[in-house]
Each structure stands twice: as C-alpha cells, then as structure tokens.
Amino acid sequence: MNKSERLLQLLNLLRVRRTAVTAAALAERLGVSERTLYRDVQSLVLSGIPIEGEAGVGYRLRKGSFIPPLMFSESEIEALLLGVRMVQGWGDEDIGAAADSALQKIRSVLPERILQQQDLQRSTFLVPGNKRREKSRFGGSIRRAIKNREAIWLDYRDEQGNPTQRRGKPLALIYWGGAWTLLAWCLLRDDHRLFRLDRIQDLELTGEPFRIEPHQTLETYIRQYDPEFVDRAFP
The missing domain is CATH 1.10.10.10 (Winged helix-like DNA-binding domain superfamily/Winged helix DNA-binding domain)
Structure with missing residues (x-):
C-alpha cells in the first residue's frame, strides 16, 4: 500500500x-x-x-467538522457490486430495489475509467436467486417492525410441520447462506427464538410498541455463541 x-x-x-x-x-x-x-x-x-x-x-x-465524501477504490467498487448482487439474489424485492438504486447513485459519480471496468465486471458477479421470494417472505414487514420496534404475531410451522402461534419482539434478520431467519424475543417462551422466514405462514404487525431489555438484545444473543464477532460488530 x-x-x-x-x-x-x-x-x-x-x-x-x-x-x-x-x-x-x-x-x-x-x-x-x-x-x-x-x-x-x-x-x-x-x-x-x-x-x-x-x-x-x-x-x-474535530466534532462538527465536514469532510467531503471520499472516492471509492476499485476493490471497494467490486465489494459494493458483489454486495448488491447478494442483496438482489437473497433479499426481498423492496430491499433488492433499494440496493439497485444505491448502486446507480454510486455509478453516477464514478470516473469513466472505473465505470468501464465496473461494467465489464457486472457479468462476473452472479448470485442466483433460487426460491428468493419464498426464502425472504415477509422480509419487508419484519424490517419495518424492527425499525419501529413494533411487536409481531406469527403463524408458524416448525421443521416437522407442527403449527404454533407466537408473539414477540423482532430483533434482527439473519441470513445463514441457505435461509433467512428472524431472531425475536418470544413472549411465550420468554427467551430468544429463531424463526425461518420460509416456514412463516402468516405475520401481522400488532401496532404494539415494545422496549428491549438488556438481556433481550441481539448483542446478548450472539455473545453466547461468538463473542469475538460481537467485539467486531458492536465496537
């Protein structure tokens, strides 16, 4: 360097x-x-x-100082392009459209040389969206519930197909490489629970605001399994 x-x-x-x-x-x-x-x-x-x-x-x-936006390097452009492809291939339609819009804004300020290289690379980063709609169903509603801290109600089927209904505090969406899962604080079990999005039969936003207690946070859940990741992700 x-x-x-x-x-x-x-x-x-x-x-x-x-x-x-x-x-x-x-x-x-x-x-x-x-x-x-x-x-x-x-x-x-x-x-x-x-x-x-x-x-x-x-x-x-210095606090209050303004630093003009920095130009992206070629490697950073590649990373952004791959990220957009992943979001489009694995995310729901709304977040995929947002990622594409963000990419167009980035492209609008790129130098011509980097823009030409990036156009050549568009066909080298492919992320097929196999069963994307099924795997990311209710993703938009869940994101809104997380953002607004609004409790949700789920009609869910477990791995054996057994039905259950749950109310909970949605905390995060996690992608494991094969499926999206919702991490929530389950009010029935009074504990963290994971729910695969492709097993959710129905979902409703209850309109009920919630407060996250210290023992209910995403950070607390992840720290049980990967404390080093928490130190990197929650500086």
Whole structure:
C-alpha cells in the first residue's frame, strides 16, 4: 500500500469513529509502525484535515467538522457490486430495489475509467436467486417492525410441520447462506427464538410498541455463541 492509499484509509478509519482511537490501534489496523502513523497524521493535518490528538487518548476528527465524501477504490467498487448482487439474489424485492438504486447513485459519480471496468465486471458477479421470494417472505414487514420496534404475531410451522402461534419482539434478520431467519424475543417462551422466514405462514404487525431489555438484545444473543464477532460488530 502506497502512502496516498494509506492516508485515505487512515482518514476513513477516523471518519467512522465516534470516539478517539489510539495511535497503536490505528497503526496495527494499517500494518505500519507508530512512527509512520504519527507522520501520516501530520500529513493529513497539514493538508487541512481537522484531526485532534490527545496523549493517552488518541486521535479523532474535530466534532462538527465536514469532510467531503471520499472516492471509492476499485476493490471497494467490486465489494459494493458483489454486495448488491447478494442483496438482489437473497433479499426481498423492496430491499433488492433499494440496493439497485444505491448502486446507480454510486455509478453516477464514478470516473469513466472505473465505470468501464465496473461494467465489464457486472457479468462476473452472479448470485442466483433460487426460491428468493419464498426464502425472504415477509422480509419487508419484519424490517419495518424492527425499525419501529413494533411487536409481531406469527403463524408458524416448525421443521416437522407442527403449527404454533407466537408473539414477540423482532430483533434482527439473519441470513445463514441457505435461509433467512428472524431472531425475536418470544413472549411465550420468554427467551430468544429463531424463526425461518420460509416456514412463516402468516405475520401481522400488532401496532404494539415494545422496549428491549438488556438481556433481550441481539448483542446478548450472539455473545453466547461468538463473542469475538460481537467485539467486531458492536465496537
């Protein structure tokens, strides 16, 4: 990685942080020494980037400062393109259309050279949507319920086809590579439960708002099985 690429990556790391981050942590992330990191920070400051530093605390962008949007690298464009293909192939129709719209907005600001390369790559990232509608059914309604913190009612069939009705607090949609599942706090079992979307027979938004208690959160559930992932996903 050359210096210009490293400076862009350093600026990106600072942009996404809400709190200060130490020089040691930044240096490790970039794969450089702390001495090099100090020089890179100084280069950004001299170029007009409003970076604040405090001994023992770390660096952060000055609160209230505006940094113009950064251009995507070619690798980042490839990652975005693959992500859009995955959403279109595995998500419900609404989220797929939103992903396609976002991609068009990104394409509108790409340099011509990168745009031509990206057009050539469109046929190299294919994610077939096998039974997409069945696997992502009720996805839009569930996302709205999660966003609005609205309790839901489910008519569900388990793996053996046994019927059950549940009320719960929807927390997250999780894709396991073969099926979408809803993670919810089940009011009947008073515990976390997973429900496969393709086994939901009917779903209703109850209109009842809910509050998530500390022991009911998505983070609490995942920490039981993969604490390292929680540390990465919930910094």
